Amino acid sequence: MIRFEDVSKHYDNHTALRKVSFSVERGEMVFITGPSGSGKSTLLKLIYLSERADEGSVFVSGWEINTMRDSDVPVLRRKIGVVYQEFRLLYNMSVFENVAIALRIRGVDEREVKARVFDSLKIVNLRHKSDNYPHALSGGEQQRIAIARAIVAEPILILADEPTGNVDPDTSAGIIRTFKEINARGATILIATHNRELFRDTGKRTLKLDFGNFVGEGIG
Amino acid sequence: MIRFEDVSKHYDNHTALRKVSFSVERGEMVFITGPSGSGKSTLLKLIYLSERADEGSVFVSGWEINTMRDSDVPVLRRKIGVVYQEFRLLYNMSVFENVAIALRIRGVDEREVKARVFDSLKIVNLRHKSDNYPHALSGGEQQRIAIARAIVAEPILILADEPTGNVDPDTSAGIIRTFKEINARGATILIATHNRELFRDTGKRTLKLDFGNFVGEGIG
């Protein structure tokens, strides 16, 4: 599903990833961990093409996406559900619309939208907040809306960047349980986090980054 | 230092705090914990007057701040250092200026500013990012800038809302160590978090909120 071959990413004054190679099979659930600033978010950004790699090749579903034409980018992105570290909610839309947008962008029939959005909101326990606006939500609630939006369209690949940074351990466990269920139904899932409790005892593969280099791999 | 007497806070369609009473002594370091949406951020907001309580009294340093005149609010806020859950960095200023602003607002002499800002950035390990702009930082780095800004002016009270949600365990431990040092020098510190590792084995008091009610108190 995902393959990095000697991928490097340089920002103006900083090298965020240094000749990184790894691959994730279709249907796998993998954790990426590492200290703050080690390049976890950058790695995910290279997959949904928010940034392009400076060296090496990135393959997603067999496509070499790093040299992908601009016009194909939205097609790629619609196959992926992303939980952004900074949430990226739309602050002038209700919670319902914030989740529904993922379906609308994919052209899902309007009659299906309501049921699927409410299902997704129920999973993150926020069904009762569907009419609120994001700024009237707590930090953890906003993060859960971001999760609901990432999973509602049932994408084949889910990238979650620190998806439990603002929620309590019980809610975290619930979220990981949800990801595992979705993974069991066939979706590939990549989670960047430094919350060890998340991957402890999951039996899933864990990749450890440090200063832009892979420094270890293990089973959570 | 802080005393809540039967404090309630209602939002339009939600009661965030219900007759909450507690007090924190001068020089204490206290953790507030509880699930997502339980009212932790709201409780802190009532202390720095981002929100006003609907019922009850809030005392800070002996002042009843809930009925405080508008013109006194900045005076109160300058006594407090806050790590906001959503960071609240100024995105068109460099990292250096983002931290320095806390000193400038307090009228600290320009000759002192540079040294104190760099000291503070060193504590959060971001001395080398001082010329960057916030959007060129990782999530955890932004959070650490927010922490540096909260402590740089050496306020008598520090409120930290989920200050380690985006950083790795080692960095978290470092941050808690820093807070403890500052606390040892006399500052009162209140930390809202659901990261149990933070207060485990600290020997500090922990208040547990649930659905806007206090449901327990313990020693971490």
Place this chain on the structure above:
Amino acid sequence: MSLPYSFRVAISSLLHEKWINFLSMLTMAIGLLFTAITLLTVYNIDLMTKKLPEKFSIMLYLKDSLAREEIDTLIEGIRQDPSVDRVFFIPKDEAFRELKATLRNTEYILDGLGENPLPNSIEIKLKAQLLGPESVKKLTAKLKEQAGISEIEYGEKFLASLHSVRKGMNTIGLVFLIVLSTGMIFICYSTVKILFYRKDEEIKTYKLLGATKGFIRTPFLIEGAVIGTGGGLISCITLVSLYYTFIFKLSQTFPLLNSMYFPVELFLALPAAGLLLGIAGAIIAIGRIRY
């Protein structure tokens, strides 16, 4: 993506920040209003200067020796000329009466004269659109060759200054119209651009979610269209009110204004212009969407 959805998004976005959107609408209204006022002013000045040539004529003073039939053929010949609009014959008696009227209180000057000393004359009015120093020169040169004409008179100076006034007015008017319209269109564009500037993050989020360009643009275009059309309607209403409160009232005391022309099409064109500007502004403001 369905259009009704885009409409809902646009409307909710418009309402969510209604004051700032209303402010933009007012700004566009002002831009359109002033373009309309300038257009009207330039147009009316042009109309007025077009009427001036009516006052211009060529006078032919005829020799007394000319018989009535000779005069008739002369007039007929002049009528054939393509630049000539109308030709009047003024008998010497009528000219004398006119002179008397002109001298008014001092007409006793003429009392001493036994006989009418004035000649018969012919007045020629030229077609307004062909009126100019060259065409008049050509015609008079032709007439000079005719027998029986003792003198040809026309206000050379008047004609020249009339010509320069018209040219000047039209040039200034046109320059002013172009400068002002450009300025006002720029203001409309700039308002939408500054308004949409803070939507950068929103657009980036849409892009990251995989939205197509059309999906992203449509709500913004609708927003721009609503703001533009709103601005156009406000400017239209203001123009009508201005017309009734000022021009209409003033024309009672100042009849020149009565002849001003207010084409209804212009009033109807304002909302349409606003619509176009709003959409165009939104398109340029959002810019090329790159992934």
Place this chain on the structure above:
Amino acid sequence: MSLPYSFRVAISSLLHEKWINFLSMLTMAIGLLFTAITLLTVYNIDLMTKKLPEKFSIMLYLKDSLAREEIDTLIEGIRQDPSVDRVFFIPKDEAFRELKATLRNTEYILDGLGENPLPNSIEIKLKAQLLGPESVKKLTAKLKEQAGISEIEYGEKFLASLHSVRKGMNTIGLVFLIVLSTGMIFICYSTVKILFYRKDEEIKTYKLLGATKGFIRTPFLIEGAVIGTGGGLISCITLVSLYYTFIFKLSQTFPLLNSMYFPVELFLALPAAGLLLGIAGAIIAIGRIRY
């Protein structure tokens, strides 16, 4: 808080989003430019209509019986009147020469007259600022009581229409100036307001950090001042260029423009007006800061 710090913050904020700030500057420049152009136009039209009264005069036709000394005392008396500017005596011979010149080619009309039939006359020019139908009526009523004057003549119609033209022009000019200036000032304000709208979060952060109102406002006021002054300078430069490319060139072929008046003060006032508008706009745009 130190002022140099506020300046640094303002400058860095201006540079951080330079394009949108430049756009606002241009928009303000256009607003100021059109206000200046209207001001100039209205002012020049007023100047021109002020010159028209010079063409107006009152003619007194004197009885032949009046002796030279009597005429002199009469003239002296008229000179005393506060509304009178200048008085000319026109001897009958001169009037006859003028009449001859007026009749030009038809002066043989007068050949039949043995003697000059015209009377001596006095021409009175009134002070421009006192010229009006009432003052003229008052003066002529007084003159009518004087002996030795056979007739008083003045262009009643000319005076009346001159008066209504001046009044109309001034009223329209003033209305236009007020409407346009209001509109343009609103555009300047609205630009700053829309520009600062997205600073809401920034201001909220400042407030939460405990900044005083002055600390928060000063950088924004400086930003507003820079944008306003920049706009004023751009409009000033544009006005000077427009003057040289159009008015200056056009005045070669169209001499009326030569007499147009371009006060240097106006050019200097533009940046100052921009500065004021920018600061005022910023103050209103930020609004009352409440904690």
